Amino acid sequence: MQLQQIHHIAIICSDYAVSKEFYVGKLGLQVVQETYRAQRQSYKLDLALNGLYQIELFSFPEPPPRRSQPEACGLRHLAFSVKDLEAAVAELNEKGIITEPIRVDELTGKQFTFFQDPDGLPLELYES
Structure with missing residues (x-):
């Protein structure tokens, strides 16, 4: 196996509208594609930075909280x-x-x- 590059980063958010506004409206990432997956009650928003696909933003009903301090595992x-x-x-x-x-x-x-x-x-x- 020879890894070539990072393909994307996936982020699960608790409030899709708020996170979409943050990443698109405030940080300026570009929307590549927005998909609503009815069977999962989930949005998937593909975002690009300077034309390069980088981030998948997901929403799910009631995702569990995650420790997010910089020194947490993960x-x-x-x-x-x-x-x-x-x-x-x-x-x-x-x-x-x-x-x-x-x-x-x-x-x-x-x-x-x-x-x-x-x-x-x-x-x-x-x-x-």
């Missing part, structure tokens, strides 16, 4: 690369999204910060 966080971290943080804050103070990666010297999606999933902005 997926730690989802990171997005940005060219100007301070401008990106200002834009998120203007949209009512609270970010942590900007930090510096001790290994790379790059700036980064964390914020959360509507379900508390840790998201990171990392300056490229």
Whole structure:
């Protein structure tokens, strides 16, 4: 087996409309396809970033809660690369999204910060 690249990341949300507005309206991801699966009472929203398919956003009736602090077992966080971290943080804050103070990666010297999606999933902005 030879892995080529990450194909997509799947996220299950508790409130589809709120999460769709967050990822599309506030973060600016593009909708590739939106499907309602009646047998599962579930939406599947395929999202792209800069034209590249990246995230599947799912809704299910009453999904169980998941620990989501960055140090919990499992997926730690989802990171997005940005060219100007301070401008990106200002834009998120203007949209009512609270970010942590900007930090510096001790290994790379790059700036980064964390914020959360509507379900508390840790998201990171990392300056490229």
